[in-house]
Amino acid sequence: MAQETSRQVQFVIKISKFCNLRCTYCYEFAELGQRERMSLDQLRSMYVHMRDYYVKKDQEDGVRTHVHIVWHGGEPLMIEPDYYWKSLDDQREIFGESLKVSNFIQTNLTVLDDERIRLLRDGFDHVGVSVDLFSGLRVNIAGRDQQKNVVANMERLRAEGVPFGCITVLTRRNLGRVKDTFSFYTKAGIGFRVLPLFDGAYENQHAAYDITVPEIVGALNEMADLWLESDTPVQVSPLDSHFQIVLRHLNPDAPRVYFNQREWLSVMVVNTPGDVYAYGDPYEDPEASLGNIFTTPLQELLSGPRFDASATAAETRMAANCLNCKYFGACSGAPIASNRDNVHTVVDDIAVCDVERVVLEHIENRLRNSDILDPDGRVAAVTAPTVDPVA
Template structure:
């Protein structure tokens, strides 16, 4: 299985590109802002990229070696952004970062997505710009829902197969809450079959307006589920 990290440590920069989202996951900490169409402006992107460059150069001087940089596109749902937005941001990266950082892949762009609606043009963008994906998927129905209240798991599974068919790299992000903990062994087995790097996120705090029925769980249960996952992962699959 591929429950590993990159061989070298990376400096990660999480960029909140938009809060607009096509899902209404019950536990989302952005629950009250998911209809906000505001995007991170290009001017703010430039300031952020300059700060990333300057800090990376400082760490190189102090550490004596180059630390890889991960720019994580976060939302909301970044796939709701138009292609032109991606083109402008990558043009900014080419303008701000030294050329060898781009060519040698010191800078890696990772997009966190619910992967619910993925058109061919999205796949083209990911491939063209070398974007890696972090797919948020719980494998258990009832919590990650569309704005109309429909389940999303079947569509996400189908879209992960499309990523595999195109050879596009992705990892998996799964939230540990009541709906996943109750099926943790089955979820482990499905993730094992996918054989992708995986991150488990404990249920996080958020606004009181979230509809948390079927989600809330004790911290001790989360720890127990993590142990089950680790024990399963230490055995041959």
């Protein structure tokens, strides 16, 4: 009998930085004109290193790993479809039945034709569309907003039977449109992720539309309220995982989970030249790179002084934030360990969990003031949102 999948790992692959848009807030802004891409041979080397490491780990641990490969950019659909078909063939040859592998793609969906529709439908397992709806910041090189084009292409995907989710970046431009954003996705029946604005590529890049931690918390709390009050809710990340955490917290019999990067690093970013970063580490800082996945086995990348420094930093953030938090155990500590979404306040060089914890408390208070809980605080009846497999 085949082993059951019991853990997953995600590789976010920066296949190329080249992009046809110039979104004003993009953290890759300085490199969006670079046409360099990962070669098929480099990708093959990466697949071999993934296979060798995770097959060995599975044999040692008696479980089976599900590898998620997320094709990212730049704009990945600027690359011709044949490139992806060849690399997907290479995956089948190299991984075979030894690992379960799923392929995701994150696209701005401004470039779409019949061949790319076939690729999205038949080549990839999951499609994510980046669209902000109300910000006006996703513009082409000439500065023209591409919103109408993207929405039209979303409709074309629906007509062609290609399922997809969306990512919306939260900025000052759409901060006052949280309800409109939720309504758009709910009416369309599309699950989505709210992604607070990342740090920019250069100083003062976000001066006109940066947002504060309290504003991020307020927007997420408003989104949680809308979800609870909706008759037809869709999946909303990261709130899906937040609801799961609160429900585990309220259930004393629920299993407890704890993030340990030394035991399992679940998300890595692979930059175009092949340098690997633990998710949340200073991206593109050579000192933070774990090494090059094209030339170096994963066993070496996930050990040694650079990995140890990354793991120690994650442990320091957890020690400063999690040990006295009532949600620790229901929450694994992963959000602060990986400094997720880069939105936390920093005090004495240590990130503060001032987003997740406050949102969790808001959700708990909403549940306690509803008829969802029994008098003893246990969940009476609730269907939590399905957890998005992409971190």
